Amino acid sequence: MPLSVTESVSIRSSEDVVRMRQWVRARAVGIGFSLIDQTKIVTAASELARNIIEHGGGEGHVHLDLLTHNARNGIRLTFEDKGPGIADIEQALKDGFTSGGGLGLGLGGAKRLVNQFEIASRAGEGTRITITRWKGT
Amino acid sequence: MERIPILKMGEFLLITIQVDMHDRLAMTLQNDVTDMIVKTRARGVMIDISMLDMVDSFIGRMLGSIASMSRILDAETVVVGMQPAVAITLVELGLSLTGVRTALNVDKGMELLRSSIERKEANGAFVRD
Numbered sequence: 001m002p003l004s005v006t007e008s009v010s011i012r013s014s015e016d017v018v019r020m021r022q023w024v025r026a027r028a029v030g031i032g033f034s035l036i037d038q039t040k041i042v043t044a045a046s047e048l049a050r051n052i053i054e055h056g057g058g059e060g061h062v063h064l065d066l067l068t069h070n071a072r073n074g075i076r077l078t079f080e081d082k083g084p085g086i087a088d089i090e091q092a093l094k095d096g097f098t099s100g101g102g103l104g105l106g107l108g109g110a111k112r113l114v115n116q117f118e119i120a121s122r123a124g125e126g127t128r129i130t131i132t133r134w135k136g137t
Numbered sequence: 138m139e140r141i142p143i144l145k146m147g148e149f150l151l152i153t154i155q156v157d158m159h160d161r162l163a164m165t166l167q168n169d170v171t172d173m174i175v176k177t178r179a180r181g182v183m184i185d186i187s188m189l190d191m192v193d194s195f196i197g198r199m200l201g202s203i204a205s206m207s208r209i210l211d212a213e214t215v216v217v218g219m220q221p222a223v224a225i226t227l228v229e230l231g232l233s234l235t236g237v238r239t240a241l242n243v244d245k246g247m248e249l250l251r252s253s254i255e256r257k258e259a260n261g262a263f264v265r266d
Binding site: 013014015017018021022025035036038039040042043046047050095106108109110112113 | 157158159160161190191192193194195220222223225226229230231232
């Protein structure tokens with residue numbers, strides 16, 4: 001299903017988050033996403049990349065795949081870190097839950113902005129979150 | 138050091154955010170705004186975000202704290218020029234920008250600041266000498 005080779009960037013600082021946003025935006029524009037679709041995937045990506053810095057041990061990677069399915073284009077992003085992991089995923093997805101100083105909108109908010117959201121996490125080993133957004137939904 | 142410029146226009150401060158913001162820049166801006174309010178005795182702060190193509194919870198939080206800090210320093214804050222796609226995304230994200238006043242553009246923002254300051258003075262709230 002992927003159209004292209006996976007591309008990856010590493011996330012270590014908030015400058016990396018800014019660069020990643022521009023990269024995701026450029027790919028979304030490239031496959032014909034509307035302005036609203038672009039904004040949603042970029043915002044979700046920003047929340048999840050920031051999570052890597054704040055909760056994921058401060059370092060991780062983002063992988064990007066361009067997809068096509070039934071003549072429809074999409075973007076899949078995978079966020080990986082080797083941080084402490086998330087003990088209670090259900091709780092972490094609730095609005096208002098935060099283990100840091102934030103508003104606790106990151107995970108739940110990012111989930112609402114995309115079509116598919118998968119999360120795998122193991123205490124002490126890290127977290128992998130995969131999001132997919134399709135064009136025009 | 139990279140910073141976001143703050144312009145003084147009469148009793149107001151005008152900030153146009155034109156760059157994709159990272160943490161340090163946001164922190165510097167908060168400090169600069171509060172310093173400028175005290176130094177210039179500004180009564181209002183207008184933040185133009187029409188150039189921002191995305192507002193995530195981090196930037197939203199920063200706008201909220203500038204508004205709260207300014208309020209404590211007796212200055213009103215209004216955020217102007219949010220792009221429609223950004224507004225739609227913010228709502229879905231779950232960020233309502235509570236406590237942050239918004240206006241469609243700079244003109245409307247200016248009106249809002251003027252009228253809220255007049256109202257404050259008419260109510261006999263703290264008036265500066």
